[in-house]
Structure formats: structure tokens, C-alpha cells
Amino acid sequence: MGTAAGLQSAGRTWALGARGICYLGIAAIAWGTVIRVEVGAWTYHYSDQGDYMWEQARNYCQTFFTDLVAIQNKQEIEYLNKSLPFHGRYYWIGIRKLGGIWTWVGTRKALTKEAENWAAGEPNNRRSNQDCVEIYIKRQQESGKWNDEPCSRKKKALCYQASCQPLPCSQRGECVETIGSYRCECYPGFHGPECEHVVQCAELEPKGARMNCSHPFGDFSYNSTCAFRCQEGFEQRGAGTLRCLASQQWSAETPTCTAITCPVLRAPEWGELNCSHLHGDFAFRSTCAFSCQTGFVLKGSETRECTATGTWTGDAPRCEAITCPVLSAPDRGDLNCSHLYVDFTFGSMCVFSCQMGFVLTGSETRECTATGTWTGDAPSCEAITCPVLSAPDRGDLNCSHLHGVFAFSSTCAFSCQMGFALMGSETRECTATGTWTGDVSRCEATTCPVLRAPDWGDLNCSHLHGDFTFGSTCAFSCQKGFVLTGSETRKCTATGTWTGDAPSCEAITCPVLSAPNWGELNCSHLHGDFAFRSTCAFSCQTGFVLKGSETRECTATGTWTGDAPRCEAITCPVLSAPDWGDLNCSHLHGVFAFSSTCAFSCQTGFVLTGSETRECTATGTWTGDFPRCEAITCSALATPKMGHAACSHLHGDFAFGSTCAFSCQTGFVLMGPETRECMATGTWTGHAPHCEAVSCPVLATPSKGQLSCSHEHGNFTYNSTCAFSCEEGFVRMGAEVLWCAATGNWTRHPPVCAEDAAPFLKQVLAYSSGTALAVAGIVLSGTLIALLAKRLSNREEKKKLLNPTSDLGSPGIFTNAAYDANL
Template identity: 80%
Template sequence: MEVGAWTYHYSDQGDYVWEQAQNYCQTFFTDLVAIQNKQEIEYLNKTLPFHGRYYWIGIRKLNGIWTWVGTRKALTKEAENWAAGEPNNRRSNQDCVEIYIKRQRESGKWNDEPCNRKKKALCYQASCQPFPCSQHGECVETIGSYRCECYPGFHGPECEDVVQCAKLEPKGARMNCSHPFGDFSYNSTCNFECPEGFERQGAGTLRCLASQQWAAETPTCTAITCPVLSAPHRGELNCSHLHGGFAFGSMCVFSCQTGFALTGPESRKCTAAGTWTGQTPECKAITCPVLNAPNQGKLNCSHLHEDFTFGSTCAFSCQKGFALTGPESRECTIAGTWTGDSPHCEAIACPVLSAPDQGKLNCSHLHEDFTFGSTCAFSCQTGFALTGPERRECTAAGTWSGDAPHCEAITCPVLSGPDRGELNCSHLHGDFAFGSTCAFSCQMGFALTGPESRKCTAAGTWTGDTPECKAIACPVLSAPDRGELNCSHLHGDFAFGSTCAFSCQMGFALTGPESRKCTAAGTWTGDTPECKAITCPVPSAPHRGELNCSHLHGDFAFGSTCAFSCQTGFALTGPESRKCTAAGTWTGDTPECKAIACPVLNAPNQGGLNCSHLHEDFTFGSTCAFSCQTGFALMGSESLECMATGTWTGGAPLCKAISCPALDPPSRGQLSCSHVHGNFTYNSTCTFSCEEGFVRMGAEVLWCMATGNWNRHPPVCAEDGASFLKQVLAYSSGTALAVAGIVLSGTLIALLAKRLSDREEKKKLLNPTSDLGSPGIFTNAAYDANL
């Protein structure tokens, strides 16, 4: 059935599950039907035939949402047409929808069903063609036709018309527009910029809206303004303005009243950034040099205008402990100078101090020796302590602080002899005081642990720790590396009477005594034993190679590993490394270095090969020189060398036959050549002949020599007759026939030419090399003999 441009179809050949039904509709039509309104349902219910299993339509639950599959749009509440109690009146697997057609009750309503049920497919053929509505609107299917719902900014039956906005004509601003749908129409965008020194008033970008209005008012450009300037204090301001008061381009000049000087620029200009050039100038009174308070003194100034300017007065005073020398006050004059000289402060003096007995004195003077501010520190010699103040200071009154200190010797705690020992002391400055020394000793059979003597130090402490008397001990023994130690002790660990036995791990052998005993002298019997790894024979590097070994337990001993490598141009044959085993032998066989081979070279055709080999034939370092036979030239390198990569330094050269200039047949004659090695090359021969009525002048046969030249000049074909005589005369320099009164006929001349030619060919056959020095040239003597 068909209604206008929108058509409905259904599957009359069979029933399908939902996905098969959709595939059927998409194959032959557009898709399963997408119902848009009640009118469409009424039409379908009236037109379609009844079917007991009803019809599938194009709606399905996707991600829990009922969705029109053709448009991928969710089903709205307003468009729902469910039968009573639907959807999902059973279980959650009812994800597809059927429509009741010609059902006795609720005809035209929807019901959700499992998608694997089989029903008729209800399809539609869309009336909206590709790119409808001028691509400026959405095509909406209707029964019998379609309509265009235009996008904002477009109107017309096919959305073919675009909304127009008023043409923009900004004043003073530069405008740059883009018009996607026509000049000053919907979505036209215009950008505005102002010249340097001007700023935009309004939006920088305007867009034509669907309402036929621009998004904002047209902007304008106004000159950028600078802050208003004012005359400096005690000065004047004079300005000129180009674009308005204190705006871009304005210039202001500054000046000062009499008695004041301008500090800063004399003029300032308003820039495009809205700022003035330079800094704000000021009018300042004439200044005097800045005064400073004297050392250890004070300065108190009063200023009429600014600090240290005309009219300023400064009074001087000294700190406590100092006296002023010079004027008490100075005044800044109109000339910018101060009255009087600079005053200064001198420190008050105290009496000179001396060091205490057995002590030292160290003074620091801020000003002069032993004057106000001087500080003297007191200290005692080593072993003495200070009684009294450590420091005295010269006061502003000219007296020292505190009383005079003195030094007394430092004492240490009283000592007693160690257990099983004795104590013997001597005292320099009093019992157990600084300088006292006490010596310690032990009974027979005991050794002193700690210092043999202790001395009372300047810190009031004894040197060293408290000694003890202990049984004589031997040095603590440790197991040898890769070995074990087993000891028994009588009087204490590693003391007199202790015995220690030594053993080695598997693969190591003991060198030295198997046991040692601690003696009364505190020494062990015997020497210290060692566990040394079993050694292997020392290997050597292969000829033309290198050896690099790493040793775990000693040179070439158990665990040592030796790596083998070869010099450049040589390859290793055998293992790359060998290891020393516990049996004292090396793993693997002895490797060798053999020269790297290059492909065997052969002499080129018509050439020779001469090779010299440093190592083996055609291996690294081999050099081969190439040469060619007479008449052939070498093409390529004269010599090649076998490199460490196993390749030759270049490709094999060739011997190419030397070429002579190409010959052409003589005029009125023919040329026949035979080539042994190529056209007109070494050993090629060419035979010349003349047409009937013409006589050959010159050699009949030419031969290409090893020099690349022909053995003679090519001959010419001369016409039989008197003209030929002239050629003969010219050819033989004309001397032989210059006989007055002789007249020759044409027949005689032809016979003469033939005899000359035959004589030359005979001479060539008898001696082919006789005329190589001057090919093709007849002598006058030969010519006369033939006459």
C-alpha cells in the first residue's frame, strides 16, 4: 500500500524474529515502521490485514530505555500507545514491541514481547530524500508527504531562505567579517579592531542572530586617555592636545619657579598604552651635599624645604664616652655649600691594664688603645683556672669594669691502683692536680689493659681510661677465607692456652699449620694458614688474537674465566671463553684466529691478475693488481684489497678493447670491415673499393692499432680521366711528373694509377709494418721507379 511519498510494507511470505524483521525492512525498504501520531495508527489498523501473531514495529528497549531504532530517539510520554497493563507485565526479557492490528479489543495498541518470537515485519519507505530541506532543517515524515522543520536562522518551504541582518558600517573601526550564508545574514560574524592609540567601545565580535538582530550594538573607537597631569609643586605645566584633553598624542612641558631645579623629564607624551612617557618630574630646592653624623656621634638637622637644601641647619653631638672636636652646628648656604668644617668625636681613655700571674691578657680596641669601648679578656696558662671576671671594659667615665682577676691550678679526682695491680704517682703543683702523673703495673701472669700511665689534664680530667689487669690474651683468630675455624679456650676467648684448628672448603687447599696455640707471650704458634683455590695452567692468547681474563680467587685459579677475541680481519675458531674447573683444568679446546676470507678473484678477459697474500690466499690483507693485454684498456680499479668485512675494496675491473675513430665509405666507393673485439676497435680491419669508372687512391686495407689510430689514412676514389692526373700530382707533391713537353693520355694515367696502387699493396703484404711511421704517403722515389 502507498500513500503519497510515504509508503508502508509488510512481509507476506513468512514470519520473523525481531532482528530478522528489521534486517528484512532495511534490505528492501528503509526500516521497521516508526509511528509518529494517532492518525498513522488509525490508518495502519484500517489498512493492514489481520495476522494472528501481529506485527513487529521499530521500537526496542536499549539500555533500559524504549527507543525508536530508526532515529535513535527515545520514546516520549506523549507518544506512548501501550495496551492496558503494558509494558513489562511479565518478565524483564520482553524488549521488543508488537502492534495489535484488527484485534477485537485494544486494536492499534502496543505490547512488549520477547524478541525471539516470530511475527510479520511492518516496514516503511521514507519520503525524505538525502539532503532534504536545503540541509537547513529537519525532514519530518507525514502520511502522504513530509514537511521541513527549519533550523534557527532559516525559513521557507524547503528552508531555502536565510535570515538577514542590517548591514554594519562602523565609524573609526576596522571591520573583518565572515559570511557563511551570505553577506550580513544568519551566523555572519564580524570582528572589530581600532587603530593604535584608540580603544573599542562595545563588543569586539558581533554575530547575526536568528531574530534578524545583531548580538550587540556596533562598537566605536575613542582615543585612549592618560591620567590628568598637574603642575609640580613650585612649578608650571603647559600642554597641547591632538585628540582631546590628556588623550593619545597629548604633550605636556614642565618648568620650575626661580630657586628650584627640575628633577625628571622636561616633557611627557601620552602613549597608545594610556600611560605617560617618563617619570613624574619634581621641582626641588637647590641642595647641599648630604651630611653624615661623625663617627660615634649624632646629627640633628632642621629643613625649610627638603632634606639638606638651602636653609637647612644641622647640629652635632657625640655619643656617651666621646668628646666633640670642631663646630657644634653648620648651615646650608644659597651656593649649595655648608658653613664651617666637619667636626669629629674622640674616645675617652682608661688606665693601661697588664696580664695576671700565670695568665694572659687579650684586648680589642674599638677606637684607640685602652679608650672607651676597649675590651680586655683574661685567660690562664694551661692547667690553671681564672678566679675573678674573664672580661673588663673601659667605661665612659674612664674607668675599668670589675676587679683584677688571678690564676689557680686545676685539680683532678684522686686515683687508686687496679685490682691485682699497683699505682705510683708524682705531683708538680699539688696532690692529684694539673701536671700530676700516675703509673700502673700488674702482678706476674697478668697484663695491663689500658694506659700504663695517666696524667691530670688542664680540663681537670685524667688522660685515658681506667686500666685493668687481665690474663694475657692472643689476637683473635678468624677462619681463613674459604675455610673454617674450631677453637677450645681455657682462660677466656683467645687467651693463653686456647687452641684453634683450621680446615678448608671443598675445592680449596690449606697452606700453613693445621692448628695454632696461644702462648704465655700472647702470640700464636706457627704462621697464619690460608685456603687457596686450585690453579689451572696459564693459557696464552691465540696468534693474531687477544686474551681477557677475570679472576674470582686468584690468577688462573678455580673460577677464573678467560674470553678470547681476534684482531681486526680475523675470526675466532673454537670457544669464545674457557673456565678453570675445580679439577685444575680448563673447559673446552684451545681456540684459534683465522684470517677472514674474501671471494676468490679471477683475471679479467684479455687481462692478467697478480696477487700478494699476507696470510692465506684471498684473505684479509691480500692485494690483487690487474693488467690488460696489448690493445686493451683497464676499466675499473687497478688493484683491490681484501677488507676485514670479507669483501674487496671495489668491484672486479674489465679489459676493454681500445677504439679507433669510426670510418666512413669514400665518396663513390664502398667500405667492408671485420671486427674482432667490437666495431672499429683494436685489430679491426677495413677494406676499401671504388665504383666502376673510379680509381682508389691510397691503401686498400686499414688496420686499427693498439695506439687507437689506424695504420694509414683512408683512401679516396678518383674519377678516371684528366682530372685524376691533377689528383695524382697533388697526392705525390707533383714533383715526379713535372717534365716539360710530356703529354699523357687518359688511358696512360689510369694505367699509371693502377700500377702505383698494385705496387703499394704488394709492398704492404711483404712488410706490413714498413710504413707505420708515415701511413698512406708515397715518396717521389717510388713514383719515379714505377714510371
Template identity: 80%
Template sequence: MAVQANWQLGGCRVEAAAGRGSAGRARALGSPGICYLGIAAITWGVVSRVEVGAWTYHYSDQGDYTWQEARNYCQSFFTDLVAIQNKQEIEYLNQSLPFHGRYYWIGIRKLGGTWTWVGTRKALTKEAENWAAGEPNNRRSNQDCVEIYIKRPRESGKWNDEPCSRRKKALCYQASCQPLPCSQRGECVETIGSYRCECYPGFRGPECQEAVQCTKLQPEGALMNCSHPYGDFSFNSTCRFRCQEGFEQQGAGTLRCLASQQWSADAPTCTAVTCPVLSAPDRGKLNCSHLHGDFTFGSTCAFSCQTGFVLLGSERRECTATGTWTGAAPRCEAITCPVLRAPYQGELNCSHLHEDFAFGSACDFSCQRGFALKGPESLECTATGTWTGDAPHCEAIACPVLSAPEQGELSCSHLHGNFTFGSMCAFSCQMGFVLMGSESLECMATGTWTGDAPHCEAITCPVLSAPEQGELSCSHLHGNFTFGSMCAFSCQMGFALRGPERRECRATGTWTGAAPRCEAINCPVLSAPDQGELNCSHPHGDFTFGSMCVFSCQMGFALKGPESLECTATGTWTGDAPHCEAIACPVLSAPDQGELNCSHPHGDFAFGSTCAFSCWTGFALKGPDSRECTATGSWTGDAPHCEAIKCSALATPVMGQAACSHLYGDFTFGSTCAFSCQTGFVLVGPESLKCMATGTWTGAVPRCAAISCPVLDPPSRGQLSCSHLHGNFTYNSTCTFSCEEGSVRMGAELLCCAATGNWTGQRPVCAEDGVPFLKQVLAYSSGTALAVAGIVLSGTLIALLAKRLSEREEKKKLLSPTSDLGSPGIFTNAAYDANL
């Protein structure tokens, strides 16, 4: 197969022709590069390509593929399906690519509802769209791939969305960006015939080799340490600052040179560390000196107190580099008297002019409720540090004496004396009696008790009732539901008693045990069968006596067992729990020359089973590629089969024969054809061809060429007339020789090209004739000459002439260059005539 190409790419014009096993190479006109054009046969078909030192395009010359097959093809042999970057590129492709009725796939696909360039995973921008009028139409949900119209009568070079399963040409590109381009500081962008660098922020230049610079930093009063990865004070330079001891930094501690040629912040400054402002203590004075500003690093302050007060703490403090003062803040305290305490069961209330219990403090005394003060009510601290008198005390107030109630007991505790304020008396009764009244009495501050004395009565328990779904039976010794009463509990059929069967009223007025209850008898908990559902009603609680459960199965499953169960009074169900089985479909088998791959989520060849069909190499699937078992027990679709892939029918070469063997049908995968030629012809091309799995033959059909003989030239003083059936001087060509007047032919008049590639005799020669009488007659050969002479002569002359001619012919045969009596040779005219 030969391909003629004439393409223009990036200023490089290529004109070349390539045939089987050859490749064309052309020199670039008007550009410094070299362009290469070649044809290569691969598994996917025949590939045509143009290569330059930058971006190159490639397309599948024969094969038509689905979109995914086209991308696999491009990624296998090149970079990817083409990514259209600009209008110039579209115009170039529309001019350069050949027309194809199904057009070409390009590298755009709808991913997650967004049209996306698959090579870069970037979304298609509105500015870059090149849709044909009315596209994309989205008439069907599977139109997710894009083709480009090439040489279309209308809207050539525009895009259209198509189902990805359609078959079209693959339009590929080979990237020109090499590894580590653009100094690794930018993104390499492909262009037609070249590329350009889009520098990352902070870099510039054709190859992004330069970093942008910021202004040089020269801080005042601060120490600076910088690192420069791309040059002094350039992009990503980092400078760190610090201040001397006693000074603090105002501003960012680290600055970085940004891509905008600006620093990330202003340069910082150093100011003296500030300590908290100090003030004079109460009743005191403050005197300070400042080196770097009020209350900053190096400032010192001296403290003193007024007359009558004493200084507690540091007399001098200094502001340190940490922003703190040495020592603690001093204070001026007044002279104090001994600390006073509140009397026992009393209170102390003081007013302090300067400090607690210091000069000028006054204290008032009082007693708590229930106590009386014995001594002065108030004292004052004098200038000598002593109080104006002795401290007073408090005595408890008394209540009337108490006695124990009848059939009871009394127990008292006395905090401040028998039956005085705070005394506590507790009352209790004998077993079987309960105290009516306060359990305890307390002596109050008024000298009276908190209540009246209590008495004892017999104990009563709460009234009991029968549990729900149960019964109650009681006996009473000392009255209804009193101490010693006994009650028995029972439940109705289908219920069980939970709690004590008997309860007794105790002396504490409570029943023994907790109140029992009647609970419905439980059955085992039921669950929905796999692939099924459970619907229950519970009158007395989940899965208890009287519960009713109904079972059902999901679509595609059948219930095996009872449809409903009821919980009985014995705690068992009326039957065994059913289960759901998947509805079965007929068993499938693989097609001839094919394979079957199934998944069975619910059992072999049952509802939900999915079976995928495929064919061996060299066979194509006819019918659905997968089938699914439905809820009706039948498979979707009809059973597929595998058919051998067909090659084109081969023709028998002219003057030749073809013998073919077919494994799977005429001219299908595996068919083999052997070629031969008739006698006189030789085979040009392969002796045999085989149909491959791609539907193509292993080569081109051979031809039969006629065997050639050596080219003949006319003899000297003679002429040559030839007829050629199969080509000049080839098998079955015939050549007739004749001589000019006055010359005689020596040799055969007629030569034929044989199947061996040789002529049937030697080329004759024309010799001068020395016998005038026979000059014209000898121009003829053999019997033909005698026949002509016989027409014009007669009598004795004819006889003499016949005798002379016969003798002369015999001598010619003996002396002929082709005679078996001697070696081949060429005679002169004189020698030849003498022998005659």
C-alpha cells in the first residue's frame, strides 16, 4: 500500500511518498528543522504521522475506534488524544487532515457533568468552546464524547458531542515539552511547532530563569539574618530580625520577598522594653529616674512612708530587660494592736481605718441567737497598740425539761448544757408502733422547744392492688394492710409473674419485696428473612404471647415456609420461620469460540446474576455482551454468538492460481491462501497470505510477471520484426528476421522466447550473396523459396534449380552456426559461399 502525503506544519512543508516497507523523508523548506514522514503498520492499524522538534499530530489511517479505544491507542503510541488550544490550531488541523466520513475523536469528555480536557483534567472554559451550531444538544444522556468536523461542507473545524461508543478516527498529539522544562519554575504550554513557558509567580524570563527582586532591607536598631535561595533580596528571600537585650521588636519578625516584588510586611523597629507604671503606696512617696523613657528598661524608683507608717517590701526597684520590676511592690502599713477574736457563740464586727486591727480600728461584740453577752459591747485600738478593755463572752439560754412519751423512748444531746439552747431530743416507739408527731425537738433561742411532744400509734402499710393481667388475695392480723398483713399474687394464662409471690407488711410500714407484675410470656425474637420483610403486631410487647408476624419476600425471591406465625401461651411459635429463595433462570453456557464470566449475588444463575460474554481473538460477538437474570426467571436479551472476523476476498492473480483453506468460513480469521503462476511466469510478492484477527491480510496480493529473454537487435544489413504478448522480449514473444537486397540470411527466420528465459535459437546474420542467379531466390527460407521459384520456372530449369537448392540447403545446415556437427560460430560471406 502506498500513501502520498503533502502537509504543512509550523513552517515546515513535507512532500513524500511511502510504500510497503519504506518511509519518505523530506527536507524542511523555509525553516531550520527537519520534518519526517513515515507509514508504520501496528496492531491498531496503519498510522500516519508528522514529527517536528515540537508538538506533533498523529491520526489512525485505517482503524476506526470508540472514544476509549482511540484514547488507549493515542496513549500507547503517543501522548494522548489531541487537546485543542486555539483557533490557529483548529485551522491547521482542518487544512492538514484528510476528510473522513465519520470524522475524528478529540480529547474532550463530559466528566461529572462538566466538559473536561482529559489530558490535563481541566474544565473546558467558555472562551475555548468551539461547538457547532445547536451543539452540544444533550438529546441523549450518553453523548459524553466530542468529535471535530474535518473538511465538512458546513461548520468545518467545529465540535459535536457524540455517544462514546461510535467509531471514528483517533486524532493524537505527541507532546514537545521535555522533562524538567522551564527551569522547573514554570508550566510548559504546548503550541503549534513550539512551546512557551508560563512562569510561576516570582519568576520571569523565556525559560523562567530569573527571580523577581525586592528592595534591599537596611533596618535601624535591629539585627537582621537573611537567606537568599534565588539571589540577594529576590523572590522567596527570607529575613529574620531580633533586638538587643532590653529592647523589643515592633512589627513582623520574619519578612519574605513576594512574587509582587514587595516584602510581606514593613521592616520592624526596636524600642525599649516597657515596665508597668509604678505609683506611690498609700501613705507613702515615690521618686524615680528614667534612662530610655518613663518606666522603661533601666528606670529606677525609690519608696518611703509617711510618719506613723512602716514600709514593708523593697525600698528600691529597677525595670529589667524582661519588662518586669525587681522585687515586689512595697506598701506602708499602720502600727497594729493584738488581733481580736469573736467570742464563742458570738460575733465580732470591726471597722479599720488603715489596716486590720491597726491604729483607729473599732470592734463591736454580739452573741449569736440563743446566747447572751457577758462583758463590754465594744473596744478601740489606741495609738499605743493596745485595746480599751478586756474581751467579753456569750452564755446559752435554757428551755423547760422534757420526758419520754408512753410506749416510747427519749434520747437527748446537749451542746451548751442540759436542756439549753441547741439541745436536741429524739423520740422513738416500740416495734409495731409509729411515732405521731415530731421525731425530734430542739431548744430555741427564745427558751422554748420547736414543737409539742409526740405520741406512738400502730404502723400501717400502703394499700396493695392486683397487678394488671393478675389477681390479689390478702389476710390481715391487725387491720387492713397493717403490720403482719399477708398478700398472695397470681397471673392469668399466657402471663408469668415477675416478682415475689407473697408480700408481708413489716414493722417499718413497708411491704417485703417489690410489687410484682404479670408479663406476657416471650417467644424467640424473629427477624426478617434475607431478601425479605417482617411485619408484626404485638398486643402485649415485642414477640410475646399473642404477637402475630407476617412474612414476605422482595421482588425476585419466593417465600419458602408459612406466611405467618403466632406466639402461643407456651412461649413457642406456631411453626418454623420461613426463608426467601432467589428465583432461578436457565443455566447459560459460553458461545462457541467464546467465554462466559458470571457474577451470582444470590446463587448460580438466579435472580440478579449477571453474565458477560466475550469472544476469542479473531472472533466478534454478535448479540448482547451481557445478560441479567430477571425477577420473572428469564434472561434479558437473546443468547449471543461469536463470528469469525472477515478479511476482504482475494482475487486470483492474472496468469496465476490461488489455493485457499478456510477454518471458519470463506476469507475469515485463520484463512490461508497460497499463490502460484502458470508456465512462463514468475510470482512477485508473498507466496502465501493469512487473514489476521484485525480483519486484514498479512500482506498485499502478489502478481505473476512474464519471464524475460535477452533483448534482440536487428542483424547488420537486416531488419527485425517482433510481437510481444506479455511485454517486450518476454515469454511467447516472437521475432522475425529479414535481410536487405544483396544479402542472404544465415540462421532461423523466426525466434520465440521460451519459458526458460532463452530464445529457441541463435540470432541469424545477413551475409553478401556471390551467386546472382540465386540472389533473389535465397531470400526465402526452406520450402517457401522452392514454392515461389516453382511458380516462375519450368522444365529442366526447375529440376536443375531444385537440385542446386537442395544441395545448397544441406550444406547450409551442416555449416550453420547452430549445426550439431561443429561448434557455434559466425562465418564470413566468402567462406559461406565457398562451402555452398
């Protein structure tokens, strides 16, 4: 259900309707209530229920209306700001950033600078995700301005409904939406508010041509077309069809009809032309007559007429020269003709000549006349002759004659007897000048190539017919240290070649040498690899020394001087394992020799000091320092307080294998292990022991007495002393001072405090005399006896009190006899 808002704009009154004007059915339930502001044919719409993301808002507008609103001018913004109600989240409009450009989505047109309506500081595209645009409606500040926002925010959808009808503008223009109305942008050729008027062109009046027109919008108006054609024999000049354009001009000038022309005729070569023209030179119905000059005959039509198709009747005539019989060249001769018109026709001129070696007899030139005959007589050619030839001395002559004996083109071949070579031309030919080609031939003895002594060799020759000619013989030999390879003798044959092969002197070779193991070989070869006078120098690689000859030379006997050398590895001093350690060596070239490597290690409880590995160098010395194995040390142990430590060191003070025994002084007992040993890990076995003082039983303060103790090593421990005293009226029964002995016992039993009887006895004795004294003594004795009996009855109880551990049979408790003595 929708609500319409009422406005007054541009002189019109917009009625405010009640809810319930527009029912959208199911779509209204999905999108909420529709609010429509209606302005004539163009309307705005928004929903009053629910907010949508930009894409949802556009889908809403496209579903029920046309699209999100496209704002065209400032007046439209003022109208919307005044008409729409305030909404805290504002309204989406139809502009969005596409490809980095703010674009009206409905028209796909970019936002121009002039049409921008951004609020201050906008668009800022904060965090590069604000690609959609809202409009501030009734905002306290910058009302009606735009702000870029994230497209995921939810706002009201502001839509528009297009106003153009399905067939507006007389179907002759494009309907353009405006606020409250629309306007027609007419297509070319139309004008008026509804494009109802059509453009008119000038009426056509062709001359000499027939016209046929069609007028879709009225006579001689926009898009009227006129077709033109001419009578037979005439052709149209200009466009065949004209169209009235939107500019009120015809598409071309009015055409005209002119007589069709035929190709211009010319008089044939060696002929004449005579024409008459009815409609123009060489145009429709022109006629032409043809004729030829003396010595020529006309071939083709004598007259021709220009037709309506622009072609001439008949064939193009020509004037052909009168012909004479074809001439041919005489035997061994040539014919050279110049034809003024056609071959062998009137005016042709032919010149005769003979080939080289022949001479002409008869007319040299002949000409074709107008009667078709040649002047002069037919000529002929005869061969030229040369002087007669004879065979050379010691040779033969063989001739062939083509045109007569010793005449032009005769050829003669010359040859010599075996062992002789022809000097001069082998063949001679009689030329066109009557002379022979080449030089006079003669026979001379065949020569062989001049021989040379081979390198490091000698040559000795004998010549029969001249140096190095047929019959010459040559002997070859070599110098010391070289041997001949090839023929020892060679003879010059009749063919000009030598028998046998060219010999050479090759140096005597020695056995191939190779570099000794761990060594190098550098040779210089004077006459070839490892051949006579080759010298080789030997050297050894680093760490090796040469034994044998440093250089050797290949002798003429094919043996080497000196002895074969060898390379022996340089040795280093013999190494031995360190005390308490091991030695492990690898020897590449010999025991303790160059490149030998030795690794050192120590037995358990020892650590290596010095180089772990040593290598024998090329100088015969070892790398690194001599290692040694030192015992792993433990931390020094301290003698426990009031104790003793006795240590034995096997490999050094407090080192691996050291053992320490612990004991305590008199009156102390050892707490912890009695012995500790330094291990291979550098730690001691066990924990550090200590001496604790021997403890005596704790003493209690006597009844009616005091206890005062001094503790040297701890409460009631060895050497603690305790002194006892009694209150007034009581007497101490026992030792005054007790001492804690090393056995863990006190030196005496603890004393007790008893009532003092001395004052009573003194009073009895003071008042007694004589018999009375005796009686008193008897009485006193009885009294004392009774008192002692009472005292003795309490003795056991007091004994238990003073010595509570007596029942346990402790070895440190005093005996009853000792106790009685103290009493």
C-alpha cells in the first residue's frame, strides 16, 4: 500500500491522496509500503517501510517503477528536498562509481563536472569502498547535497517513473523526460512540439528527362525520392535518383540528358576519314567513310554509324600494304630486311650478306614495289680459301674440309710420336680472313715435373734428352737419423710423369714416452712426435721429487738417452699417538708421505688439545701442532666443615679418575657419600657431603628448679653444656653441670630439686641434753627413719621423671646406684 505526497510546482497543484491508492500485491509485501509523489506524467516514488542496500534499492525501483532517480538539474534537487520527508539514513539515488568513474546507472553516462552536487569534502571514498551515493533530504546542514557511502549501507530507495508514452512525438522524435513533463527531440527532417511538421524541398522540373517521384510525407518533402531516365540514344548526366534531405536540399543537382557518344574514330594508318555529325561530334547517328593511300588496300567496313548503345556499326577498317613474295637468305648467307609497313610488303627493303668466311655474288639489296614485285636478282655465297698446311717433323697431320680443301672452316689436327709433346697448336682452323688460327706446330721431347731432394735427403739425376725430360732417371738418399720412405729411383715416362712415388725422409722414431705417475712431461719435437732429436723434460707435481733423468733425447738409433724417471712422494716425520690417545692415518702416496692425513682422538675422560687432524705437506712437514690428551677436570672439592677430605689424583688435581674420601671430627657424623670420583663428563659422583654434630637427648627443666644451656654446634648437640639450680627451700640432688659427649649421651643423669631438711635437725639438736638427748635421739632416729621411708617411697617416681628413657634401656642413662649416690 502506498501514500501519495502533494506538491505545487510550475503552476500545477498536486493533490495529496490518502493511503491505499496503489496496491502492489505480493511485491508490496516483500518491499514494504510504497510512497509515491506524482507530478503529471513524471513521478517520484519511495518506500516508507524498510531500508535497503543500494543494489536492493535499485532492484526495487526497477521492479515497480523505472529506476533509481536520475537528477538532471538544481530545480529538481530543490523540488525533492522540499517534497520528501526527513529520514535519518537518507535516500539512495541512481549514481555509482563504475570503473573509477561516477556514472548515472540509468543512462550509463558519466557525471559531468558541471552537474556535480557533492557536499563539502565529498566524495572522499573513505577506505576505497564508498562507491554509491545518497542525497541529504531536509538535513540541517548541506540539505539536498550528495555524499558517497558504502553500497552495503541501508537507506530509502528514491525511484522515478518514466513519463513518456509508448508512441510519443508522432513517432518522429525521441521523448526526453523533464520534471513534470517531457519534450520531443525530433528526428532529422521533422519539427514542431510533437514533431508533427515535415521539412519541404523545392519542386523539381527536369529538362529533357522523364521523372518518377514518391512522396511518403507530402509532395517534394523530407524523404521524397525522384527517379530520372532519358530517351534512346541519350544518356543521363547526374544522379539517377534524388532524395529530399532534412536540410531542405535535394541530395544532388537535377540531372540532364545528352546524346550518347561513341569512341572518337581516327583515319586508319595510311588511309583517310570523312564524317557527318547529326547530334554532335561522334555522337548518336554520326556516320564516317574510310579510304586508303597508293600502295595500300582497304580491309573492313567502308562506312560506320554511331548507335544508341554508344558503339559503331561494322568493324574498324584498316589499310594494308600490297605484299611481295617472301625472300629467303642464300646458303651460307644472311637476309636483313626493313619493313616500312608489314613484312615483305610495299616499301620493304632487303639487304643480303654472307656469313663469315663467305663472299656475296649477285644483288646486295632488293625493294618491294607497288606492283608486288622485287627489284634486282637473287644473290649467292661462296667459301674463302687458306694456304695449304703440311705435317711437322716427328709428327702427323689429319685434316677435315667442310666447304672445300683448305677452305673456310677446314680444321687440321697435329700429333707427335711417343715420348714427344706437341709444341704449338694441336688444331688449326681456316678463318674467314683466309688465314689459319694458332701457331706453327712442332714436336719436342715430353718433360716431367722438376724433382727436388726431399727434406733431410739428397737427389742424383741423369738426363737423356734434357733436364727432367723423357728418359731422365733420379736416385734419392737420406741424411743420418732419417730413413727413406717411397721409391729410391724414379724415371720420366713418355706421358710426362715419373715412375714410383715421391719419396720422403722421415726421422727415425723412438718409443713414445709418458709422464711418470704424479709427474708431467714437456717435449719439443724437431722432426716429429718422439722422433730423432726430440727432447723431453720431466718434472713432478707438488709434493713429489724426481728420481732419474730430468731430460732425455731421441738418438739416431731410435733410443732415448738417460733412464726412465719416476716421481716419489716427499715424506714427513713418523707420527705417534699422544698419551691416553689414538692415531688413525690414511696414506695416499706412502706411509707418512705427501697427502697422508692423520686424525687424533683421546680415550674416555680425556680431551684433545691441538690439531685434530694433520696432513703431510709438499715441504715434508705436518700441518697444525702436535696434539695431546689432557684429563677432563672436575671442580675442586672443599673439605666439609668439622670434617676431613683425603683425595688421590691419578691424572692431575681433581681430574678424571681422582677420588676423594670424606670423614668427620669426633662428635660429628657424615651426611652424604663417603667417597666421590671425577667422571669423564667432568662431574663428580654423588652429592657434596657435610658433617652434622651428634645429638644428645633434650633436657627438661627440673621441678622447682632452673636450666641454663650453652650450645656450640646446635641445641643439645655435641659439646653443649647445661647447668642446673633449685629454688629457695629446695636442695639439688645430683650433678650441677651436664656435658653432651661424642657418644650422644650426657655425662651425668639430670639432677632433681628436693625439700631442704637441715633446719629441722638443727632445732632438735639445740633443745636436747643428757637422757633427754638420748631419748630425743631415739625419737629423732625414728622420725628420720619415717622421713627417709617417705622419701624412698617417692624415689622411683622421681627417678622416672629425671630419666624418662630408662625403661628403653638406653646405653646413655645413669644406673640406680649412681642415682642413690647422688642422693
